[in-house]
Amino acid sequence: MRKRLLLLLFAQLVARGAIAGEPVAVIAYAGMPKTDVAALQRLYTGRSVSIGQLSAVPINLPVGHPVRQSFLESLLGQNDEQYTAYWLVRRYVGKGAPPKELADVGEVLDYVRNTPGAVGYLPQSSVPPGVNVIFRR
Amino acid sequence: MKLNTLLALLLAVPMAAKAVEFNWSGFGTAGYAISDNANRYQRFITDRGTFNRDSVFGGQLDVKLSPQFGATIQARLAPAADSDSRWEPSLAWAFLSWRPLDDFLLRAGKLRVPLMLNTENQDVGATYPFVRLPVEVYSTAPTTDIWGVMFSKSWWRADWEWGLDGYYGKINYFQRLHVRDMPQQGGGATWYDPTRLEGGGLVLSLRADEDVYRIGYHRIETRRRQGGIISDLAFTPLPSPPYQPGEGLYDVSSSPQVDATVSQLLTLGASVALPEGFQLTAEYARLLSPDAVNGWNRWSAYAALAKRIGRWTPYGYYAQMQSAGNVLRRYQAVENNNVSIPAPGMAASQHLAADYLIAHDQSTWAVGTAYQLTPRSLLKTEWSQTHTGIVSSFIDAPSGGSSANQRIDVFSVSYSFTF
Numbered sequence: 438m439r440k441r442l443l444l445l446l447f448a449q450l451v452a453r454g455a456i457a458g459e460p461v462a463v464i465a466y467a468g469m470p471k472t473d474v475a476a477l478q479r480l481y482t483g484r485s486v487s488i489g490q491l492s493a494v495p496i497n498l499p500v501g502h503p504v505r506q507s508f509l510e511s512l513l514g515q516n517d518e519q520y521t522a523y524w525l526v527r528r529y530v531g532k533g534a535p536p537k538e539l540a541d542v543g544e545v546l547d548y549v550r551n552t553p554g555a556v557g558y559l560p561q562s563s564v565p566p567g568v569n570v571i572f573r574r
Numbered sequence: 575m576k577l578n579t580l581l582a583l584l585l586a587v588p589m590a591a592k593a594v595e596f597n598w599s600g601f602g603t604a605g606y607a608i609s610d611n612a613n614r615y616q617r618f619i620t621d622r623g624t625f626n627r628d629s630v631f632g633g634q635l636d637v638k639l640s641p642q643f644g645a646t647i648q649a650r651l652a653p654a655a656d657s658d659s660r661w662e663p664s665l666a667w668a669f670l671s672w673r674p675l676d677d678f679l680l681r682a683g684k685l686r687v688p689l690m691l692n693t694e695n696q697d698v699g700a701t702y703p704f705v706r707l708p709v710e711v712y713s714t715a716p717t718t719d720i721w722g723v724m725f726s727k728s729w730w731r732a733d734w735e736w737g738l739d740g741y742y743g744k745i746n747y748f749q750r751l752h753v754r755d756m757p758q759q760g761g762g763a764t765w766y767d768p769t770r771l772e773g774g775g776l777v778l779s780l781r782a783d784e785d786v787y788r789i790g791y792h793r794i795e796t797r798r799r800q801g802g803i804i805s806d807l808a809f810t811p812l813p814s815p816p817y818q819p820g821e822g823l824y825d826v827s828s829s830p831q832v833d834a835t836v837s838q839l840l841t842l843g844a845s846v847a848l849p850e851g852f853q854l855t856a857e858y859a860r861l862l863s864p865d866a867v868n869g870w871n872r873w874s875a876y877a878a879l880a881k882r883i884g885r886w887t888p889y890g891y892y893a894q895m896q897s898a899g900n901v902l903r904r905y906q907a908v909e910n911n912n913v914s915i916p917a918p919g920m921a922a923s924q925h926l927a928a929d930y931l932i933a934h935d936q937s938t939w940a941v942g943t944a945y946q947l948t949p950r951s952l953l954k955t956e957w958s959q960t961h962t963g964i965v966s967s968f969i970d971a972p973s974g975g976s977s978a979n980q981r982i983d984v985f986s987v988s989y990s991f992t993f
Contacts, residue, residue: 484676
């Protein structure tokens with residue numbers, strides 16, 4: 438329990454210093470396979486629900502978070518506004534809701550470690566040892 | 575009953591409570607429109623102004639039962655579908671979705687069909703820059719909702735995505751009819767005829783970068799819930815003498831009827847990014863209904879040009895809608911039918927017969943702009959000018975009058991939001 442709290446604190450502290458453009462690592466629940474940009478693009482735009490043959494649950498950081506901005510720009514080539522607009526239409530054509538949002542990288546790390554299929558992202562410098570990294574940008 | 579079934583199915587789907595995600599969202603448009611014409615246009619717009627034409631409010635609940643299973647319910651509050659004077663809440667969507675494969679989505683329940691580019695999201699004004707989608711094209715089908723099933727299959731590559739949507743279902747709706755003159759009572763009348771629609775369609779789309787291309791084919795069977803559909807107006811000769819040879823009246827009550835009409839609808843659409851930030855959008859719809867001579871036989875199209883300049887998106891469009899030639903000729907024949915010895919009620923009966931055709935011949939120019947207040951809200955304004963030719967059934971023409979050769983200017987302002 439103490440180790441887990443320290444890891445979360447470490448991730449929070451590093452993420453606070455993260456700036457847009459810092460390399461991002463995509464992490465996933467243990468056992469999820471390595472993947473590529475195309476698969477992650479489809480996952481975060483709601484056009485697929487799996488990585489490999491395994492069900493995947495994408496997790497986002499909140500709008501305006503610098504790590505989210507870095508992730509969206511490097512992975513999708515979109516800024517926050519474009520990504521929000523994309524999901525606005527997709528939701529209202531009945532093709533699903535945007536990925537669940539968690540408040541900070543600590544919550545993302547916690548959720549991904551404990552939720553089968555979960556996929557999230559962190560600044561590369563804040564990935565603790567032992568976490569399943571499935572893609573690095 | 576259908577909603578109960580849907581909810582029962584929803585509860586029957588095995589789920590782990592921890593895995594279920596509820597996602598609420600809401601949307602709305604508060605819109606005001608005023609014209610320079612005393613006659614009602616598009617049900618509500620007059621020179622007294624109205625909030626009823628464009629205002630709509632709704633909420634949506636997306637339930638994610640698992641990555642593969644979900645459910646969506648959307649409720650909306652808007653002017654009633656069977657009354658021009660009251661608002662009512664209604665269930666716009668209520669469906670279960672299942673994605674057995676990444677590229678295959680199956681939905682069942684109450685759905686909105688992918689008729690035109692913005693049909694599915696037409697109630698959510700924050701998703702497009704126009705104050706209102708061109709009525710000439712977006713009124714092609716009297717309703718775009720069905721109770722039924724829909725599949726969506728897609729094929730991806732790095733820079734393009736093909737999509738194929740297919741659906742089948744049925745729905746009860748109300749066909750609005752305004753007549754200028756009632757022969758017995760005198761004066762005009764508006765009523766909503768309970769009608770049933772059943773049909774299906776296939777829509778193929780291609781997305782490449784910011785460009786979208788779409789082609790669709792739909793087959794629609796329509797039947798009135800009480801009585802048949804007039805297939806053609808009967809011409810009843812009047813006795814000669816005293817009338818001149820060839821004189822007669824078009825008579826609704828003795829006109830031949832069919833139980834149902836089968837219509838075929840072809841839709842084409844494209845939205846293409848041009849240099850300098852311009853976006854060109856054009857759509858075309860051709861509705862063929864060989865079982866009856868009425869306004870279901872028509873074509874419509876529009877072309878719109880928009881440009882994003884910071885938070886502003888100015889736009890302009892031209893739209894046109896025209897009933898088939900034989901329908902317009904029949905309308906003119908009925909409308910202009912005269913007899914040498916007029917009797918009381920004769921002119922009214924011919925107006926009634928002509929209005930039964932629900933014919934259209936109009937075009938609209940519009941210029942406007944949207945201003946993005948936030949990523950989820952738009953302020954919009956538009957000026958449009960509609961010209962009618964032989965007839966426009968979007969205009970509630972006055973008793974003894976006509977909707978022909980009118981010019982209607984409409985000024986609109988609206989605020990659309992989501993949350």
